[in-house]
Amino acid sequence: xxxxxxxxxxxxxxxxxxxxxxxxxxxxxxxxxxxxxxxxxxxxxxxxxxxxxxxxxxxxxxxxxxxxxxxxxxxxxxxxxxxxxxxxxxxxxxxxxxxxxxxxxxxxxxxxxxxxxxxxxxxxxxxxxxxxxxxxxxxxxxxxxxxxxxxxxxxxxxxxxxxxxxxxxxxxxxxxxxxxxxxxxxxxxxxxxxxxxxxxxxxxxxxxxxxxxxxxxxxxxxxxxxxxxxxxxxxxxxxxxxxxxxxxxxxxxxxxxxxxxxxxxxxxxxxxxxxxxxxxxxxxxxxxxxxxxxxxxxxxxxxxxxxxxxxxxxxxxxxxxxxxxxxxxxxxxxxxxxxxxxxxxxxxxxxxxxxxxxxxxxxxxxxxxxxxxxxxxxxxxxxxxxxxxxxxxxxxxxxxxxxxxxxxxxxxxxxxxxxxxxxxxxxxxxxxxxxxxxxxxxxxxxxxxxxxxxxxxxxxxxxxxxxxxxxxxxxxxxxxxxxxxxxxxxxxxxxxxxxxxxxxxxxxxxxxxxxxxxxxxxxxxxxxxxxxxxxxxxxxxxxxxxxxxxxxxxxxxxxxxxxxxxxxxxxxxxxxxxxxxxxxxxxxxxxxxxxxxxxxxxxxxxxxxxxxxxxxxxxxxxxxxxxxxxxxxxxxxxxxxxxxxxxxxxxxxxxxxxxxxxxxxxxxxxxxxxxxxxxxxxxxxxxxxxxxxxxxxxxxxxxxxxxxxxxxxxxxxxxxxxxxxxxxxxxxxxxxxxxxxxxxxxxxxxxxxxxxxxxxxxxx
Amino acid sequence: xxxxxxxxxxxxxxxxxxxxxxxxxxxxxxxxxxxxxxxxxxxxxxxxxxxxxxxxxxxxxxxxxxxxxxxxxxxxxxxxxxxxxxxxxxxxxxxxxxxxxxxxxxxxxxxxxxxxxxxxxxxxxxxxxxxxxxxxxxxxxxxxxxxxxxxxxxxxxxxx
Numbered sequence: 020x021x022x023x024x025x026x027x028x029x030x031x032x033x034x035x036x037x038x039x040x041x042x043x044x045x046x047x048x049x050x051x052x053x054x055x056x057x058x059x060x061x062x063x064x065x066x067x068x069x070x071x072x073x074x075x076x077x078x079x080x081x082x083x084x085x086x087x088x089x090x091x092x093x094x095x096x097x098x099x100x101x102x103x104x105x106x107x108x109x110x111x112x113x114x115x116x117x118x119x120x121x122x123x124x125x126x127x128x129x130x131x132x133x134x135x136x137x138x139x140x141x142x143x144x145x146x147x148x149x150x151x152x153x154x155x156x157x158x159x160x161x162x163x164x165x166x167x168x169x170x171x172x173x174x175x176x177x178x179x180x181x182x183x184x185x186x187x188x189x190x191x192x193x194x195x196x197x198x199x200x201x202x203x204x205x206x207x208x209x210x211x212x213x214x215x216x217x218x219x220x221x222x223x224x225x226x227x228x229x230x231x232x233x234x235x236x237x238x239x240x241x242x243x244x245x246x247x248x249x250x251x252x253x254x255x256x257x258x259x260x261x262x263x264x265x266x267x268x269x270x271x272x273x274x275x276x277x278x279x280x281x282x283x284x285x286x287x288x289x290x291x292x293x294x295x296x297x298x299x300x301x302x303x304x305x306x307x308x309x310x311x312x313x314x315x316x317x318x319x320x321x322x323x324x325x326x327x328x329x330x331x332x333x334x335x336x337x338x339x340x341x342x343x344x345x346x347x348x349x350x351x352x353x354x355x356x357x358x359x360x361x362x363x364x365x366x367x368x369x370x371x372x373x374x375x376x377x378x379x380x381x382x383x384x385x386x387x388x389x390x391x392x393x394x395x396x397x398x399x400x401x402x403x404x405x406x407x408x409x410x411x412x413x414x415x416x417x418x419x420x421x422x423x424x425x426x427x428x429x430x431x432x433x434x435x436x437x438x439x440x441x442x443x444x445x446x447x448x449x450x451x452x453x454x455x456x457x458x459x460x461x462x463x464x465x466x467x468x469x470x471x472x473x474x475x476x477x478x479x480x481x482x483x484x485x486x487x488x489x490x491x492x493x494x495x496x497x498x499x500x501x502x503x504x505x506x507x508x509x510x511x512x513x514x515x516x517x518x519x520x521x522x523x524x525x526x527x528x529x530x531x532x533x534x535x536x537x538x539x540x541x542x543x544x545x546x547x548x549x550x551x552x553x554x555x556x557x558x559x560x561x562x563x564x565x566x567x568x569x570x571x572x573x574x575x576x577x578x579x580x581x582x583x584x585x586x587x588x589x590x591x592x593x594x595x596x597x598x599x600x601x602x603x604x605x606x607x608x609x610x611x612x613x614x615x616x617x618x619x620x621x622x623x624x625x626x627x628x629x630x631x632x633x634x635x636x637x638x639x640x641x642x643x644x645x646x647x648x649x650x651x652x653x654x655x656x657x658x659x660x661x662x663x664x665x666x667x668x669x670x671x672x673x674x675x676x677x678x679x680x681x682x683x684x685x686x687x688x689x690x691x692x693x694x695x696x697x698x699x700x701x702x703x704x705x706x707x708x709x710x711x712x713x714x715x716x717x718x719x720x721x722x723x724x725x726x727x728x729x730x731x732x733x734x735x736x737x738x739x740x741x742x743x744x745x746x747x748x749x750x751x752x753x754x755x756x757x758x759x760x761x762x763x764x765x766x767x768x769x770x771x772x773x774x775x776x777x778x779x780x781x782x783x
Numbered sequence: 784x785x786x787x788x789x790x791x792x793x794x795x796x797x798x799x800x801x802x803x804x805x806x807x808x809x810x811x812x813x814x815x816x817x818x819x820x821x822x823x824x825x826x827x828x829x830x831x832x833x834x835x836x837x838x839x840x841x842x843x844x845x846x847x848x849x850x851x852x853x854x855x856x857x858x859x860x861x862x863x864x865x866x867x868x869x870x871x872x873x874x875x876x877x878x879x880x881x882x883x884x885x886x887x888x889x890x891x892x893x894x895x896x897x898x899x900x901x902x903x904x905x906x907x908x909x910x911x912x913x914x915x916x917x918x919x920x921x922x923x924x925x926x927x928x929x930x931x932x933x934x935x936x937x938x939x940x941x942x943x
Contacts, residue, residue: 038876045884046872046891048819048859055818146804232919234823234831234885284821284885285919316824512882667879671921675882678922702828702917710910710923 032522032529033730036667039515040529050282053252054238054313061240062091062141064302064312065148066295067155068322069130069137072164072389072695073177076128076137076157084140084154089147092305093155094298095138096127100270104182108263110291110546115260117267119358120292123325123392124268130159131179131357132391133696134322136295141302141310164389164695168331168352171197171388179357179387199359199385204367204439209380212346216337220414226403226762227688228329228354231396232679232707235284236319241299242309249276249300253293256286256508257547258539261293268297276300279538280508287679288395291547294324320700325394326689328361329354332407342421344376344430349408351383353400358392360385361399365483368439369741370404372481373449373633374412374430379439389695395549398482398737402680402744406762409478409745413752423477423749424462427635428453445629448659448723449479452635455721461637461655472642473652474754480634480741484734485550486627489557490543493521493564493620495572496533497613499592499605501525503534503561506545507553511736512668519664520558520730524565525605526591543623551632551734554664555725559624562729568620575612576603630725632738634658636677638746642754647770649685649751655717656742661725661733673739674716680743682708688763790851792817793861801848808832808843810851811858819859819888823917830916833889834858840896840915859888862895870933871895878929882920889916894930904934 044050081093099121106117121127126135138155142148165171165179176197184192187201213219240252249271255261258278266273283290295312303310314323330353337346349370351363363383371379416423431449438444456462456477466473491505503521507513518532525531536542546552569589576594577584580601587594595602603611609618639653656673663669686706690698699705724731744762751769752758757776761768784803789796792815799814808825811817811834823831825844832843835857862869871894874880881887890913897904897912904912909930910923918926 038879039881041884042876042881043868045881045887046868046875047863048888050884051818052821052885054822055812057813057816144802146802232917233883234829234917234919235821235883236823282884284823285883287919313822316826316829510883671879671882671925674922674924675920676922679919701826702824703826707917707919708923709914709917710927711914713923715924715927716922 030523032519033664034662035519035665037515037519037529037665039512040518040534041509041514052235052238052284053240053254053281056240056252056311058242058309061309061311062143062302062306063145063148064139064141064299064310065145065152066136066298067138067152068318069126069133069135071130071159071161072133072166073162074130074159075162076126076130077160078158079138080156081138083156084151087147087151087154089143090140090151091143091308092141092302093138094301094305096125098301099125099268101127102267106267108267110260113362115264117264119392120264121268122358123292124295124297132322132389134318134391135357139298139302141306165197166388166390166691166695168354168386168388171386179389183359197387199355199387200362202362202364202367202383204379204381207378209346209348209378212378213335213337213348216345217340218415218418219335219337220411220418221335222407222411222414222758222760223333224407224760224762226330226406228326228390229683229687229689230320230326230705231287231289233285233287233289236314236316237294237324238313239296239299240309240311241296241303243300243303247275251278251296251300252281253278253296254283254290255280256283256290256510256549258508259506259544260291260547261296262539264293265297265300269300277538277540280536283508283510286510286548287397288399288549289324291549292325292394316702317700320705321697322391325356325392327396328393328400330400330403332404334407334411336411336415338415338419342419342426342429344374346378347371347374347376349381351381351404353383353385354390355385355387356390356392357387359387360393361395366400366404369401369481369483370408371439373432373479375432375436381439390691397676397679397740401480401482401737401741402683405478405480405741406744406748409742410748410758413749424453424457427479445631446723446726447631447633448721449633451723452633452657452659452721455719456635456637456657459655459719461653461717466639469641472644472754474640474750474752476638476746476749476753478636478742478745478749480738482551482632482734482738482741484629484632484737485552486556486629487546487552488623488625489545489553489560490623491557491560491564492542492622493568495568495605495609495618497609499609500531500533501568503532504537504542505534505557505561506537506542507557508536508548510548511672512665513553513557516554516664516668517557517561520561521565524562551737555630555728555732555734556624556627558732559627559729560622562622564620564622567622568618571618571620572605572608575615576608579603579608579611628725628727630661630728630733632658632734634738634742636742636746638750640747640750640754642751642769644755644773647766647773649747649764649769651681651714651747654714655719656739657719657721658739659721659723659733660735662722662731663720664732666720669720669735670718672736673718676736676739677716677743678708678713680740681713681747683763684744684747686763686765786849788848788852791855793857803849805848806844807846807848807851810848811843817858817860821885821888823885830893831886831889833892833916835892835896838896838899840893857892859891862891869895871898871930874929874932875926878925878932880921880926880929886916886918890918890926898934902934906931
């Protein structure tokens, strides 16, 4: 373990702006995703999905479909073991409830959203499989559906799950509820402090569901051999999590299953859970052929994969005349969709974490509705919470007549100040970031005048991230070069940054390192690529593996050079005796000792200290008050990354993340009809940003290393999606004097907000 | 129903047995094994399946295989056929213009069509040319930078 600050000057490969080691196969189209695979005799699968938002399944008859020429196998819930509520598999701190994962993949007895799978078909080709779906007879008894938080929490609301009683309420409720849990975080007397505060701001926001928007729809190929061993080629954020889920859904021993992670065409949290992988395996078992299942884009959007949560958030904040915060209160209601969702706790903490405030009262509710079960999306619920909190803080600044940057500096959390959960902050660089903002042209330059209304907004973002388990091993090839196998899939340039880490440890060039992601049977257990954890924890694992391999090599070198191991120096691929000058390169050493047995360096990271992520974003917008159109003119993102393993990769994460945030801020929102059907289930009507919609995103990297973490690396990939909507909203407010409280802030909504405020101005 | 189609793909004459319901995208991926062209939406909204038909960028998912005879199709496999990267591909590598890689083949072909037609485009022209190609990873900045670097001239200075 070393402190990054001390090591930084000596680093040769880490910190270099290197191109991705796997860029070549991407630009040539050689990179292989599961949908690109084809095997002799391969069958094609399709899923039948629920047309109802809420219904009891009375009967499923697959006999006519099975009889269609070319149909090879048909499955429904009866083909899978019924998993009880609370059948947990390990995943981070909370685990995953397999009862829920099973529901996402195949409905049993009831459907809880439009698009939930009810049956699957494998056929000789996709056309036949599609035709067979129409021959599956399903009798439904439609039930009243609750489609939003308000109707789900109404007194007479239809209850989705009879076994759910609100957690976090004493005494335990006697009747089932759509409110799955209530969480309270409290410190001091927030209500009292709010009532006494000379300056206060209150804001209620509503955020629509959006989608992760990965361009590669879910895809899988499964093959079960004649011994019953299943191989699954998957597009997944974690091969081990996928294996645990598939094994549990099928009742298959882990030793009978291997998940091979292929290239993943974007995940952003949406490819942690399985979506059809176990169904493909079951179909393959039944028809004794490889089975390919590829979702259509409509399936991805219409209930086939989990979008992030819609929310209602109410914030009230108070401060003294000196601009010191005295109170933060927040009420967070999360729309989880058809199954219990992520705990509201993390985002409640995140939204208040960056401010030192003696009085805090945050309440969170996880509510189920008859919409697709939500899943993680890059800093899950972070952008929604910041949209509320950072606007409220901006309103408070306006109340106080205080510069928003000065206000943040006055209230910023610092190393050692108390986090919302009550523990002291580990090393953070928030004030450093804010000082960098203050001296940057994006903040100092006056806003250029334009024909339309213009404004500048500032917003902060915090994300805690997680650590969990990462593993890798390094063998040494006959030419002396390290061959790295890691347990992480590459979502964010992981192969490149990890090759840099191993090159640094071995004193070699990045070209000397071969690196690949192992399948779930050829590398040690690793948790999935989520929670901004992979670069940090895999760095720790591969530093350990490198040093383990080098220790083994040193012993061999000592034998060859006939001197004590501790009398050898190692640098740049060469062991050299401290006296006498005898030397041997890794290549010579391996050639001389190849038959002595393998060198295998092993490394595991399990409980690495957290590397919390903090960012500050500044955004200039132009608002057309005749159309409501908001144009982002300039955008600058500041972020503390601990130490940038590869600045180009860090910028790639920041720029992409900001643009996703801008998409949700301005145009991306799910539009549900009264029947619970998504009305914009296409990439034309669900409008993600194009190259014409966004400016170049400027990135400013700040480096405050995390103590006791190899190279001091922080998480990078999630927090830059947190501030954008708030930064844009604050800029709109500064431009127009109007707060937009519904997200996405579409032209229609901006125009409505402008008209409402102007009408009230005229009437008074 | 199956039909025999004669077409020119990446400069080679091909005779392929295709289903009448196949799109050009199905023809490329499923019949010819040219899987570099990706399917992101299947209805012409995302641009991942962009290929060149007689030099013009099109969505392969919106063209029926049966329309292809007599046309010349260029896919990503035809852009670097001799093993050396096309300057656009090299620039995307160097500028960090590819992340997950799923949109990249389509971006390469959309940009190639632009530069074949207009070797010195402005940044705005570059952004227009790839506006039909969604990318969810990069935020577009490094892609635009890469294309501008190949185009040289004004666009490069403009994008800095």
